[in-house]
């Protein structure tokens with residue numbers, strides 16, 4: 368899923384990275400699940416230098432991004448982005464992603480960072496994390512379904528690989544290094560061109576059968592609402608995505624010449640009762656309505672809201688908080704609703720966090 372406008376979090380300190388005595392505890396992205404995986408062993412002694420770094424790769428519909436990530440802090444040391452050129456087909460996209468990963472690995476070697484401990488790959492589509500295969504994908508990535516993603520990365524790089532859906536990767540990153548640190552039960556929503564979702568249950572990503580779970584954007588909020596990309600009607604994606612916000616802005620009398628959501632935050636600040644502010648507030652109410660159901664079902668420690676719309680901050684989230692307080696069951700009325708914290712490198716950092724995700728073997 369394409370998630371425009373992520374917030375930037377500038378992080379890079381080579382001095383710190385090379386001279387700090389880093390104690391690595393490689394474990395699941397949510398801190399409270401300490402079981403070791405088969406290839407990333409928890410250690411309490413100074414590990415070999417190369418165990419401190421991970422390779423994260425994000426394969427999206429418009430770009431492929433990758434980076435070398437500090438396993439202790441989530442800082443991105445090296446990164447590179449290339450166009451996906453999705454129309455070339457799944458095999459070409461995979462080849463491009465593998466080349467990017469190999470370049471980053473080689474760059475890490477040549478710059479004395481060393482060998483990454485593993486590679487995490489977040490990608491669009493339904494991904495089965497157990498088999499590492501793309502089960503299904505939309506036309507955003509034609510020919511992507513059936514790709515043996517994990518095997519391809521392991522064979523090309525000679526590193527253990529973990530693959531998952533891109534929104535699950537974002538959630539894993541927020542759990543490990545972002546807004547959901549130390550939380551065991553988290554509902555993550557990415558509000559962008561579409562609405563993506565991820566569930567962390569008892570410190571683990573919840574995948575459902577063959578990676579089909581967590582599609583919170585297709586929670587039905589209005590049974591006879593607008594048609595959705597999934598073939599249904601009235602899904603949350605039709606009420607709390609970027610296009611939905613823009614359509615609401617226009618319906619409330621907003622300038623029809625504005626065809627992108629970016630100016631709405633400034634407009635709302637200038638006119639607190641204008642169409643931009645009202646459209647954002649209404650979007651927040653719809654978001655809040657879905658969070659009521661999710662809170663009652665999952666009882667999360669917190670909600671984390673990412674994607675481009677998260678940059679609207681409290682103007683979007685306060686109306687959602689008010690709906691949650693008014694309508695959720697007493698035990699979950701005050702669940703915090705927080706914006707994602709990992710910024711523009713979130714997809715790379717999240718993919719790297721997947722490499723710390725426990726396989727449960």
Ligand SMILES: [Zn+2]
Nearest residue numbers: 585595597602
């Ligand atoms: Zn839908």
